[in-house]
Each structure stands twice: as C-alpha cells, then as structure tokens.
Amino acid sequence: MSRYDEIVQLEKNFLLPTYNRYPVAFERGKDVYLYDFDGRKYLDLVAGLGVNALGHSHPRIVKAIREQSAKLIHVSNLYYNEYQGRLAERLCQLSGMHRVFFSNSGTEAVEGALKLARLAGHKAGGDAKSQLVALEGSYHGRSYGAMSLTGQDKYRKGFEPLLPDVTFVPQNSIEALRNTVNANTCAIVLEPIYGEGGILECSLEFLRECRALADQFQAALIFDEIQCGLGRTGNFFAFQTLAVVPDMVTIAKPIAAGVPLGAFLTKESFASAISPGQHGTTFGGGPLACRVGLEYLAIVEEENLLANVRTVGAYLQHELKDIADNCAGVVEVRGRGFIQGLALEVPARPIVEKALAEGVLFNSTQDTVLRFLPPFILQEKHVDKAMKLLRKLLGKKRAKDSAMTSIAARMLGR
Numbered sequence: 510m511s512r513y514d515e516i517v518q519l520e521k522n523f524l525l526p527t528y529n530r531y532p533v534a535f536e537r538g539k540d541v542y543l544y545d546f547d548g549r550k551y552l553d554l555v556a557g558l559g560v561n562a563l564g565h566s567h568p569r570i571v572k573a574i575r576e577q578s579a580k581l582i583h584v585s586n587l588y589y590n591e592y593q594g595r596l597a598e599r600l601c602q603l604s605g606m607h608r609v610f611f612s613n614s615g616t617e618a619v620e621g622a623l624k625l626a627r628l629a630g631h632k633a634g635g636d637a638k639s640q641l642v643a644l645e646g647s648y649h650g651r652s653y654g655a656m657s658l659t660g661q662d663k664y665r666k667g668f669e670p671l672l673p674d675v676t677f678v679p680q681n682s683i684e685a686l687r688n689t690v691n692a693n694t695c696a697i698v699l700e701p702i703y704g705e706g707g708i709l710e711c712s713l714e715f716l717r718e719c720r721a722l723a724d725q726f727q728a729a730l731i732f733d734e735i736q737c738g739l740g741r742t743g744n745f746f747a748f749q750t751l752a753v754v755p756d757m758v759t760i761a762k763p764i765a766a767g768v769p770l771g772a773f774l775t776k777e778s779f780a781s782a783i784s785p786g787q788h789g790t791t792f793g794g795g796p797l798a799c800r801v802g803l804e805y806l807a808i809v810e811e812e813n814l815l816a817n818v819r820t821v822g823a824y825l826q827h828e829l830k831d832i833a834d835n836c837a838g839v840v841e842v843r844g845r846g847f848i849q850g851l852a853l854e855v856p857a858r859p860i861v862e863k864a865l866a867e868g869v870l871f872n873s874t875q876d877t878v879l880r881f882l883p884p885f886i887l888q889e890k891h892v893d894k895a896m897k898l899l900r901k902l903l904g905k906k907r908a909k910d911s912a913m914t915s916i917a918a919r920m921l922g923r
C-alpha cells in the first residue's frame with residue numbers, strides 16, 4: 510500500500526465523513542510550493558484556504574515557532590503573557606480599532622462579535638434590540654451563531670432551529686436594507702467581499718448605506734474580513750481598500766501563518782458593553798500564536814508584501830480577463846488583489862482536479878467559480894505558469910462563441 514493509500518484508508522475508517530477531499534496528501538511545503546509523498550511539486554494558489562499568506566515554511570515563522578515553543582506555548586487566559594497585548598496593540602494601530610478579543614478560529618471571532626453586538630444592543634435599547642441583519646449568499650462559519658448569519662440554505666438545512674432574530678437582505682440591495690434595519694437592529698454583519706459565496710464585492714454605495722443606517726439606529730456595523738482581510742486586497746484591512754469603516758471587524762486565516770488564531774477588533778463605544786466573565790476561551794491569544802501573529806504582520810511590512818499583492822494581483826486580474834475573453838465557458842472575472850474568482854458556465858471542480866493532476870492547486874466554490882487565494886509572495890512567473898495551464902484546460906472559445914460574445918458586448922455597450 511502506498512503512503513497515500515494508507516493515509517486515505519485510515520481517514521475513511523476513523524474520521525467523521527465531513528470532507529470531500531481532493532486525491533492528494535501533502536508532506537511538506539516551501540514558499541509557493543507543496544510536495545506530496547512521492548515528492549511531486551505543486552504550485553499553490555489556494556494557500557490553505559487563504560491561511561498561508563507567507564507561503565510555506567517561511568524561515569522567520571519557523572524560527573519564531575521554534576523559539577517560542579521551547580519557551581512557552583500556552584498558559585490560558587487566567588494569566589498574562591508577553592505577546593497578547595502587543596499583538597492587540599499592533600492590530601489596533603493598523604486598523605484604527607480600539608480593543609481586541611483573540612479566538613482560535615474565524616467562526617469563534619464571528620461568535621464573539623455577535624455576542625458583543627447583542628450586549629451593546631441590549632444596553633442601548635433593551636431586550637428588543639437584538640435583531641441581526643446579514644446578507645443572502647454570505648458565509649460566516651459553522652457554529653450556531655455564525656451559521657445562523659450565513660445566508661445559504663446548504664449550510665443551514667437540517668440544523669434548525671437556528672438563532673432567532675436574523676434577517677437576510679440581498680447583497681447590494683439598498684432598498685431591502687432600508688426596509689430591514691430599524692431601531693431594534695443591534696448589528697449589520699457582512700463580508701465586504703464574499704469569499705466562499707463566490708468572490709462578490711459589496712458596492713461602495715451599499716456599504717455607505719450600511720454605515721449610515723448603523724449610525725442612525727445605533728447598531729454595530731460588523732465586517733467579516735476573515736477571508737478578504739489582513740492583506741488580501743492590498744491593504745491590511747479590506748475596509749481600508751473600500752473606504753467604509755466598520756465598528757467591529759473579524760479576522761483569522763493568515764494572522765498566525767497557520768497556527769490557529771482568530772480575533773475580533775472593536776471600537777471602544779461597543780467594547781465598553783462587556784465585563785469580565787461574559788466571554789472567554791481557553792486557547793485564544795496564547796503566547797505562541799500571538800508571537801507568530803506579530804511576526805506575520807512584521808514580515809508583511811518588511812517584505813513589502815502588500816505592494817506585491819497589488820502589483821501581482823493586478824497582473825493576475827489582467828491574465829484572468831484575457832482568459833475570459835479568449836477561453837471557452839468563462840462568465841466573468843471577480844475580485845481584486847489576491848482574492849479573485851473566475852465564474853464559469855460549467856462546474857469548476859473538474860478543472861481543479863485536472864489542474865491538480867498537472868501540479869497546480871486552484872480551488873472552487875459555489876460549484877462554478879474558480880477561486881484564487883494565493884500566497885502574498887506569488888510572482889508574475891507563477892501566475893504565468895498557472896494561467897498557461899488554465900488556458901489549456903479551458904480550451905479556446907469557438908469562433909461562434911466569440912462572435913456571440915462580441916455581439917452581446919456591443920448590445921451591452923461595452
């Protein structure tokens with residue numbers, strides 16, 4: 510039995526069958542590459558679902574983990590540690606927020622933000638101020654609170670009853686938003702750029718209206734930047750790219766370069782609603798995770814990676830647009846920086862599987878969207894390699910399709 514077969518067999522026998530994995534097991538990674546157990550090399554444009562923003566085995570991350578694990582991994586939140594306050598301070602400096610709570614995952618960051626919004630809501634407007642407004646098609650995680658905010662039936666079905674008092678509005682529908690937000694709303698929760706939902710951006714007008722309504726009704730505007738934040742748009746926070754400032758922001762994925770860590774950041778006006786004992790976690794904000802988090806932020810700055818996300822992200826977009834113009838079955842290119850998607854007319858998973866067999870990792874979401882969440886160290890030569898393969902897998906547009914597209918484009922005035 511091969512090493513791969515052994516691994517698969519064990520999982521089949523002992524794991525809860527929740528994942529539909531691709532047929533590969535990885536042994537190690539270096540920079541933008543992963544290696545399987547036969548030593549085959551894969552160019553990684555998935556980055557562990559947006560976690561490995563520094564690529565794999567970054568020497569400074571390896572060093573920080575080595576040093577800190579020899580010194581102190583965990584003490585619990587009964588005691589102070591050297592790094593939790595320092596990482597909170599740095600995140601506040603970068604975001605303009607005032608206080609931070611550290612969790613172990615994105616989902617828990619969402620849960621915490623939700624709890625704070627309800628507390629602040631009740632303080633401001635009594636028990637009735639508990640209503641949450643979220644967006645159709647969104648994704649916020651799998652626990653009960655986060656799932657209840659997730660506007661997709663496939664994640665909710667079978668788990669009812671969910672959290673009450675959640676109303677969904679279509680993304681970018683200002684009218685629906687105005688009809689929904691009222692004095693009993695304690696929070697509007699949204700991803701400024703949908704990740705799992707198919708790389709769809711909230712419009713600036715919609716975000717501004719969210720801000721105005723949240724202010725009018727003393728509700729918290731919460732941005733879930735777990736997928737689009739921490740550098741992926743070319744700024745540390747997506748809200749800095751989109752120029753609408755929330756009251757709270759949730760982050761996770763790359764913050765500790767693969768060591769589990771999440772957080773929500775909040776303005777003081779909401780932070781003051783909570784007191785000791787009302788929220789907590791055993792693991793969140795431990796010295797190892799927080800030290801690595803500080804190292805992550807330092808590396809992004811010192812290696813000028815946000816500039817790289819902007820320039821190589823623009824190049825990736827240019828190439829994807831060329832593919833959309835010339836290859837078969839492409840609907841459109843979405844997103845920006847290093848959170849981009851290619852919407853297809855056909856299921857994306859078979860393309861992901863074929864690319865895997867040829868040594869390039871893409872990811873699919875919403876059945877027909879190819880999603881690109883590459884590490885921030887990606888260079889143009891890597892984009893070239895991946896796009897060359899994608900062009901081959903999609904194939905050229907037939908002449909008839911091209912003619913149809915140009916007629917459609919003319920009719921749309923493009």
Ligand SMILES: Cc1ncc(COP(=O)(O)O)c(C=O)c1O
Pocket residue numbers: 614615616617619648649650651700704705733734735736737761762
């Ligand atoms: C926008 C968003 N929110 C929340 C989550 C949940 O985070 P986690 O899987 O770390 O719990 C994700 C995960 O993909 C996400 O993309």
